[in-house]
Amino acid sequence: MNNFTFHVSTDIRFGKERLGELPDVLNTFGKNVLLVYGGGSIKKNGLYDTIMAQLTANHNKVTELSGVDPNPRIETVGEGAQLCRDNHIDVILAVGGGSVIDCSKVIAGAAFSELAPWDLVLNRNYQGPAIPLVTILTLAATGSEMNRGAVISNLTTKKKLGVHGPHFLPQVSFLDPTTTFSVSRYQTAAGSADIMSHLIENYFSATPQTDVQDGVAEGLLKAVIKNLPIALDTPDDYDARANLMWASTLALNGLTGSGKGGAWSCHPMEHELSAFYDITHGVGLAILTPRWMLHVLNEETAPKLARFAREVFGVQESVPEMAARMGIQKLYDFFASCGIPMTLPEVGIKDDQHFEEMAKQAVAFSSISQQAYVPLSVDDVIAIYQDAQTPSNYL
Numbered sequence: 389m390n391n392f393t394f395h396v397s398t399d400i401r402f403g404k405e406r407l408g409e410l411p412d413v414l415n416t417f418g419k420n421v422l423l424v425y426g427g428g429s430i431k432k433n434g435l436y437d438t439i440m441a442q443l444t445a446n447h448n449k450v451t452e453l454s455g456v457d458p459n460p461r462i463e464t465v466g467e468g469a470q471l472c473r474d475n476h477i478d479v480i481l482a483v484g485g486g487s488v489i490d491c492s493k494v495i496a497g498a499a500f501s502e503l504a505p506w507d508l509v510l511n512r513n514y515q516g517p518a519i520p521l522v523t524i525l526t527l528a529a530t531g532s533e534m535n536r537g538a539v540i541s542n543l544t545t546k547k548k549l550g551v552h553g554p555h556f557l558p559q560v561s562f563l564d565p566t567t568t569f570s571v572s573r574y575q576t577a578a579g580s581a582d583i584m585s586h587l588i589e590n591y592f593s594a595t596p597q598t599d600v601q602d603g604v605a606e607g608l609l610k611a612v613i614k615n616l617p618i619a620l621d622t623p624d625d626y627d628a629r630a631n632l633m634w635a636s637t638l639a640l641n642g643l644t645g646s647g648k649g650g651a652w653s654c655h656p657m658e659h660e661l662s663a664f665y666d667i668t669h670g671v672g673l674a675i676l677t678p679r680w681m682l683h684v685l686n687e688e689t690a691p692k693l694a695r696f697a698r699e700v701f702g703v704q705e706s707v708p709e710m711a712a713r714m715g716i717q718k719l720y721d722f723f724a725s726c727g728i729p730m731t732l733p734e735v736g737i738k739d740d741q742h743f744e745e746m747a748k749q750a751v752a753f754s755s756i757s758q759q760a761y762v763p764l765s766v767d768d769v770i771a772i773y774q775d776a777q778t779p780s781n782y783l
Contacts, residue, residue, distance in 0.1 A: 389595065420448070421450050423450050423483065425484050426455065459663075465505045479521070480522070489525075497553055514555075522559055523561045529579030529582040535642070538556060573623075587608055594761060598647055608638060657769055659753075660750050676776060681693060683768065684762035698715070
């Protein structure tokens with residue numbers, strides 16, 4: 389296990405009916421609030437009215453930024469940063485899933501930065517100040533409510549890149565599982581695939597003797613596998629939604645990745661799919677992950693892949709390579725059983741005209757060619773994209 393520092397100071401307010409605490413939280417930072425949200429679902433389910441009642445009673449001056457896209461755009465970041473400057477914003481209140489929170493993080497930094505918003509993202513590591521951020525989570529998926537990262541898209545240049553900053557960490561995050569009751573089956577499944585991908589990316593690292601991190605990841609994966617079908621069948625099952633929401637947060641707050649080295653493999657590849665085709669991030673990850681597992685399966689990686697199969701899916705096979713294949717198949721079948729499209733043509737990617745360009749960017753804007761669990765070349769990435777064009781069987 390590698391040396392690491394683990395300091396994640398987000399104040400988590402988990403559970404039902406916690407929004408009465410919102411005024412006191414906001415008063416810690418000031419009265420001028422930028423309220424950021426997405427396509428309007430919070431107005432349909434009544435959450436917007438609840439929040440506005442709290443802000444009005446608290447005598448907050450509220451500036452709104454609505455319409456954040458599922459793959460948040462750099463143009464929205466620029467608009468939000470300008471609103472912050474024009475209205476002397478003291479605190480940003482992000483209400484939504486990971487896209488809204490990610491967008492708000494970069495707005496918080498861009499409001500102070502002399503760099504153009506996209507140049508800030510291109511630097512990939514923002515060390516400057518940021519406006520304090522409070523979040524109200526409405527989708528269990530990205531874990532952005534308790535980490536320092538954000539992912540922003542530039543559709544003009546067909547790039548989707550991650551950027552980190554120490555001051556991007558939310559100060560307070562409200563996690564009420566009831567806010568996810570109205571999330572659609574498709575988005576619930578896609579969000580859970582995103583959670584599982586975060587755990588899998590951290591799990592498959594070349595760093596040895598990380599039993600604590602791997603055991604935690606296995607437990608969280610099993611929790612998602614147990615609770616996702618329940619949430620799909622009974623959307624208002626509080627305990628199922630609560631377990632998915634907490635798994636989302638713990639999957640990417642550093643708990644399972646600290647002490648491990650290397651680079652993630654599937655996220656850089658999926659970011660290119662989203663950048664070129666604007667698909668749902670979690671769905672792209674579900675499509676790519678089993679193909680990546682099979683692509684990197686060899687004599688050296690078989691034992692860890694077999695452990696994944698045995699500990700997460702209960703595979704009993706003793707031969708490592710066969711156990712690994714069985715685990716990969718079970719992962720594929722689980723995603724499919726939850727209604728997730730499992731081929732690229734199903735999400736509208738019906739040709740390979742951009743595969744080479746996408747693969748080159750995936751390698752250029754990450755370290756997967758040197759530091760991934762199994763290093764991936766441009767040709768490797770193209771092969772994984774090509775394999776994702778048709779249904780797969782791994783046995």
